[in-house]
Amino acid sequence: MVDWREPATTTFGVHLVQTEIHEFCQAAQILVDFLEVAITSVIFHKGLYPAGAFERRKYMNLVVHRAVHPELQDYIHSSVNGLFPFIEKGVVDRIAVVFFNADNTPLEQYIFKLQVNQSYGSNVEETDIGFALRSFILKLSLSKGVMKILPQGCRWEVIAFFISDAQAGGVETAKLWIPTDTKQWQQPPLITPLKSMSSEPFGLQLYLEHPSF
Numbered sequence: 001m002v003d004w005r006e007p008a009t010t011t012f013g014v015h016l017v018q019t020e021i022h023e024f025c026q027a028a029q030i031l032v033d034f035l036e037v038a039i040t041s042v043i044f045h046k047g048l049y050p051a052g053a054f055e056r057r058k059y060m061n062l063v064v065h066r067a068v069h070p071e072l073q074d075y076i077h078s079s080v081n082g083l084f085p086f087i088e089k090g091v092v093d094r095i096a097v098v099f100f101n102a103d104n105t106p107l108e109q110y111i112f113k114l115q116v117n118q119s120y121g122s123n124v125e126e127t128d129i130g131f132a133l134r135s136f137i138l139k140l141s142l143s144k145g146v147m148k149i150l151p152q153g154c155r156w157e158v159i160a161f162f163i164s165d166a167q168a169g170g171v172e173t174a175k176l177w178i179p180t181d182t183k184q185w186q187q188p189p190l191i192t193p194l195k196s197m198s199s200e201p202f203g204l205q206l207y208l209e210h211p212s213f
Contacts, residue, residue, distance in 0.1 A: 027116075027201045028088040034133045035095065035112060036080045037064050038206075039158060041140045042097050042110050043076070046147065048154060060134045079158040086162065090116040093163045102153035108210055115203035132197040136206060139195040146192050148210060187212040 037059050044054050044065040053072065054065040067073040086092050097110040192208040 025088055028084060030129065030133075031087055031114070031202060031204075032080055032084050034136070035083075036077060038112070038136060038140060039080060039095075039097055040065060040067055040076055041137060043067070043072075043156065045140060045144060046099070046150065046156075048150065048156070059137065060130055062134060062137050064137060076158070083160055086160070087114070087116070091163050092116075093161045096159045096161070097156060098159055099148075099150055099154055099156045101151055106211075107150060107154070108148045108208065111205070111207050111209060113205040113207070115198075115205075116201060129197075129199045132199050133204075136195050136197070136204070139206070143194055143208075146194075146208060 040054075041064055043049070049067075049069075049072070053067060053069050055068050056063055057066045058064065067076060080095075083092055083095070092114050094114060095112045098106055099108045101107055189209040190212050192210070194206045194208060196205040197203060
């Protein structure tokens with residue numbers, strides 16, 4: 001997993017699992033490490049916490065931020081790493097970072113849409129996908145112009161959707177997290193694509209969703 005213990009003057013990176021473990025497990029760990037960094041970056045750039053709640057670290061030779069508050073750090077870490085066995089099995093469809101107002105109405109969500117190829121049998125090297133994942137972190141840092149300014153008293157959650165749910169329920173299943181009396185989400189949301197990649201053994205799309213009015 002991501003080694004957050006490294007000081008800011010050094011670089012931590014994606015750590016491959018032991019070589020005797022199946023190659024797809026390596027890819028799953030790479031993706032989990034990236035998601036922890038990316039979700040922390042989203043939370044940092046939304047400005048819901050004071051700057052002192054984060055510290056600067058390095059990831060793939062980029063300066064990123066790590067939560068220093070124990071509860072915040074643990075929530076992000078456990079939410080993402082708890083999905084590792086499901087990502088490894090290829091059953092996670094997407095992961096959403098959802099922002100709610102004080103009335104628990106969803107205001108905005110960042111979607112990480114996953115596509116994994118479990119049949120991929122080649123060795124997975126960090127350098128093969130590092131550039132693509134690095135570009136996602138850069139894009140997040142440059143996307144403030146499309147970010148919604150949130151009101152005071154907002155909260156957020158990390159929510160995972162599984163492929164079996166998406167296939168069974170389609171669009172309606174995707175809306176399960178939206179209260180039925182939330183009128184602004186009754187119409188299809190406004191989608192802002194941010195970044196996409198396709199690099200075996202997985203593909204990744206990142207986009208924003210806002211209510212249509």
